[in-house]
Amino acid sequence: MDITYGxxxxxxxxxxxxxxxxxxxxxxxxxxxxxxxxxxQGEGDIYCSVTIDGKTEKAHASGGYNICHAQANQGLLGGWD
Structure with a gap:
């Protein structure tokens, strides 16, 4: 599995x-x-998530070479969306 985060x-x-x-x-x-x-990397099933200040953004991917991507964004007025 190829994982990047940050x-x-x-x-x-x-x-x-x-x-x-x-x-x-x-x-x-x-x-x-x-x-x-x-x-x-081939077949599989994966869930991924990002949690900030108790708020969680979730995603899912399954099948060959698909990508699970979750992202938490800074709100315009502060806080995390």
Whole structure:
């Protein structure tokens, strides 16, 4: 599985281990978004999510080489959408 995650100014490579991937980053109030993308390598089924301040954005992908992409965006008036 090919995993990338981070914010608009900090992209990182993730590692799929024991059937899961979890990461925690410090919250940067200047970030416009936080995201995670995971691409299946052949067949599979995956759920992904990003949680900030108790709000969760979720996504799902299944089948060969599809991409699960979840993103939390900074709101125009503050907070996270």
């Amino acid at each position: 914010s608009d100014s900090d992209t990182r490579q993730g590692k799929w281990e024991n059937g899961k991937f979890t990461a925690t980053l410090p919250l940067n109030d200047d970030a416009l978004y936080y995201t995670v993308s995971a691409q299946l």
